[in-house]
Amino acid sequence: MAGIHGGQIIARALKSEGVEAIFTLTGGHIVPILDGCVQEGIRVVDVRHEQTAAHAAEAYTRLTGKLGVAAVTAGPGVTDTITALAAAQFSGTPMLLLGGRHFIRQEQKGGLQEMDHPQLVRPVTRWAATAWETGRLAEYIATAARQAFAGRGGPVFLDVPLDVQADMVAEDSIEWPQDYRPTHGPGPEEAVVERVAELLLRASRPVIFAGGGLRPRAAAALLPVVEALGAMVYLNGAARGSIPFGHQLLGNRTRSEAFREADLVLALGVDWDFRTGYGAKINEKATVVQVDAEATKIGWNRPAHEGVVADPGRFLTRLGDHKATFGPSNVAAWTNQLRSSEAEKLAAAVVLADSEDAPIHPEGFGRAVGEFFGSDAIVAVDGGDVVSTTAKWLQVSQAGHVLDPGPFGTLGTGPGYALAAKVVHSEKEVGIVFGDGAFGFNGMEFDSFIRHGLPIIGVVGNDGVWNNIKTFHRAFYPDRLVATDLGVRPYHAMVSGLGGHGSFVRKASKLVPALEEARASRLPALVNVHMQETFRASSNYSQ
DSSP states (O other): OOEEEHHHHHHHHHTTTTEEEEEEEOOGGHHHHHHHHHTTTOOOEEEHHHHHHHHHHHHHHHSSSOOOOEEOOSSSHHHHHHHHHHHHHHHHEOOOOOOEEEEEGTTTTOOOOOOOOOHHGGGGEEEEEEEEOOOGGGHEEEEEEEEHHHOOOEEEEEEEEEHHOOEEGGGGGGGOSSSSSSSSSOOOOHHHHHHHHHHHHOSSEEEEOTTTTGGGGGGHHHHHHHHTTTHHHEOOOGTTSOOTTTTTTSSOHHHHHHHHOOOEEEEESSOOSGGGGTTOOOOOOOOOOOOSGGGGGGTTSSOOOEEEEHHEEEEEHHHHTTTGOOOGGHHHHHHHHHHHHHHHHHHHHHHHHOOOOOOOHHHHHHHHHHHHHTTOOEEEESSSSSHHHHHHHHHHHHHHTTTTGGGGSSSSSSSHHHHHHHHOTTTTTEEEEEEEHHHHHGGGGGGHHHHHTTTOOEEEESSSSSHHHHHHHHOTTTTTSSSHHHOOOOOHHHHHHHSSSEEESHHHHHHHHHHHHHHTTTTEEEEEEEOOOOOOOOOGGOO
């Protein structure tokens, strides 16, 4: 009777979930799990900080639709991932964090890195547990996956004592779960779809707004509905890229105007949080149709006249069956108004982008970076103001290929997201847009890129300050600015020193050549761009 250790059981259960790679920072408490992955042919990608491993697991899910997995050691290994778990929780992204744990026989004896991890992580996960029996590890993995993909989805945590991982059991004694979670999300009733279709047909100023609850693999159903209706569509979060860049119905700079004057808003997987003015920016007389797989999101901060608990992708597919009844003629004037406003705002941004001043204007930085990466790349965005500006210029035109940190506003996500992207799509160009503050969190992961031979291109908008925070300080305490300045630091030199390609750019005319040189190097690269410090009249804190 053949024996199998717990780490291999875990790996085989993950493999049956479709997992092809896990992300880790090695540690003594997870050696059997890593060994199991090697035996089962799962790629093990190691990083320099556990936070990055967990961010990478989240991005893996976003890019593949499969369960992203990180494995970290006990104690500080787990605590280092708290921020990444919270980011995935706020974004509603399924992922699994596997934690090592002290020996069961050492419970309450002060063993190395002894900690009751589930109790710690429950506030930032959908489910957290300890696996106490080696023979049930496959069942534990199935339960974790089922919990992770419930509703919108979210992170889950399972820690496994080292002796449970290392113990051997008879292979034929294990029950391997099958068909243990739904294969389809919740779908809407036909009567509800018909009612929404009728509302859209009667609307003269409709707006479609898709957010992170619209999963990338379901986003293909969005464009046919948008084009049939002839209405402007706005995207945020993981929905970015669902409509091709430059499409005449894709709004990029006029969302506030559209919300202010709309008579109907179709919200698909949207959070009415600080990013959307808590829903208060929508015309108070507008009809709001809100579709979300997570029932608790319906009516949050903004009343939903039609609240539909359904997977937004499945809802769009069903709504598409009614698209023959839509006609853009009744909304043409409204759409043309918004397109005209888009053109005016773009023209104003182009004037700023054309500036040859040094340091480089943020709009010039955003335009050059957006054009450089083009429509087919995968781009992780990691920062504050520089990301807000650059996102309007990004040309990425595939759902899920703009990897933003979501509503938790986490800095340091970029390296982990980009790492996962290059592991999943080795054939694609992968980039990171950093703010200089954000680079300081996990910039050392360029060492991971170099060790794994991943030619990821990073570009830093370096204005030498925490610009968002400096704006806040100026507004409230203009005579006492504290901890707002960083200085223009040579981050590129660090990447060069590690064996990658690094360059520093001061003039707008040199930016595109520097980016092209980075690409030509075929190395992990960082282009460090001296950018103007710009004072903004308002900030996220005042919304």
